[in-house]
Amino acid sequence: xxxxxxxxxxxxxxxxxAAMLASGHSVLAADKVVWRLGHTLTVPGTLYxxxxxxxxxxxxxxASGGAVHVQPIIGMVKTNDVIxxxxxxxxxxxxxxxxxxxxxxxTWAVLNLPGLVDDTRLIAxxxxxxxxxxxxxxMKQWGIRPVVTLGWIGGAFFSNRRITTSTDFAGLKWxxxxxxxxxxITELGGSTIGMPFEELYPSxxxxxxxxxxxTYPAMYSASLHKVTKYAIAASGGTSLAVLMVGEQALSxxxxxxxxxxxxxxxxxxxxxxxxxxxxxxxxxxxxxxVGVEVITLSDAENQKVIAAAKKAxxxxxxxQAGEKGDKLISQIENFKR
Numbered sequence: 001x002x003x004x005x006x007x008x009x010x011x012x013x014x015x016x017x018a019a020m021l022a023s024g025h026s027v028l029a030a031d032k033v034v035w036r037l038g039h040t041l042t043v044p045g046t047l048y049x050x051x052x053x054x055x056x057x058x059x060x061x062x063a064s065g066g067a068v069h070v071q072p073i074i075g076m077v078k079t080n081d082v083i084x085x086x087x088x089x090x091x092x093x094x095x096x097x098x099x100x101x102x103x104x105x106x107t108w109a110v111l112n113l114p115g116l117v118d119d120t121r122l123i124a125x126x127x128x129x130x131x132x133x134x135x136x137x138x139m140k141q142w143g144i145r146p147v148v149t150l151g152w153i154g155g156a157f158f159s160n161r162r163i164t165t166s167t168d169f170a171g172l173k174w175x176x177x178x179x180x181x182x183x184x185i186t187e188l189g190g191s192t193i194g195m196p197f198e199e200l201y202p203s204x205x206x207x208x209x210x211x212x213x214x215t216y217p218a219m220y221s222a223s224l225h226k227v228t229k230y231a232i233a234a235s236g237g238t239s240l241a242v243l244m245v246g247e248q249a250l251s252x253x254x255x256x257x258x259x260x261x262x263x264x265x266x267x268x269x270x271x272x273x274x275x276x277x278x279x280x281x282x283x284x285x286x287x288x289x290v291g292v293e294v295i296t297l298s299d300a301e302n303q304k305v306i307a308a309a310k311k312a313x314x315x316x317x318x319x320q321a322g323e324k325g326d327k328l329i330s331q332i333e334n335f336k337r
């Protein structure tokens with residue numbers, strides 16, 4: 001082969017390579033697919049974060065034989081945009097905390113109703129058997145599938161004032177993490193302040209807020225135990241987070257790879273509930289060890305909190321959710337029996 005012929009072929013090779021790179025494919029591994037994960041809510045140090053950002057990408061890569069690589073994109077896709085991003089193919093995976101979309105999709109946030117499910121051991125099975133299937137039915141029209149359920153198990157009230165009765169919520173300045181909780185706090189006589197989670201630590205130090213709501217794992221991972229005296233176990237509801245995948249992304253995979261990826265996502269889903277529950281129990285133990293007093297309201301006082309929720313939160317939610325919401329509540333109540 002002459003130099004001229006070799007040079008021509010070399011130029012053709014690089015033209016083809018450039019075209020493949022421009023289209024998002026690797027020259028050396030043209031069958032490799034990158035799935036972008038629109039990670040909308042990052043909570044470093046929690047099992048939730050570890051599952052989504054570390055474990056899931058590694059497990060999908062292994063299950064697919066290196067064919068699918070998950071690339072977390074943190075903070076670029078917002079909660080209110082993640083569904084449209086999945087529809088439009090801007091991301092292939094996305095996570096969603098349903099508490100923040102309750103105004104638009106109220107039925108998804110049924111477990112956020114304070115007093116509906118207080119036994120945290122039931123959160124994962126109820127979510128998987130009742131709530132997520134209802135979400136999947138809604139998402140089907142958009143070409144989206146929920147694949148992993150990540151309950152924010154272990155929600156609680158935290159304060160630097162001792163709270164042992166429902167009346168003790170009054171007069172305190174609260175930072176809440178969900179709209180339904182803001183309504184409950186207001187009904188109980190407290191006031192709510194909006195602020196990003198990362199501003200909570202200095203705000204507690206400066207006494208700009210007295211109290212806040214979040215989950216035990218999020219509180220502990222953010223080192224808020226260093227500026228918090230009390231954790232109060234009372235009915236506050238539990239928000240779900242779900243990992244979703246676009247059907248279009250799945251359909252582009254070879255059949256054998258697709259089945260392996262779906263099976264691995266199912267395996268992650270099957271394990272997540274128990275792991276998240278155990279994490280919350282361990283964190284409560286850790287909090288007690290470092291000096292945070294964990295207070296459980298008496299049944300009588302907790303019933304007063306639930307009564308406030310059923311006055312300020314439940315009616316509006318039922319009005320927004322309609323018959324579908326009533327059906328979900330009925331299914332959940334039957335499951336608890």
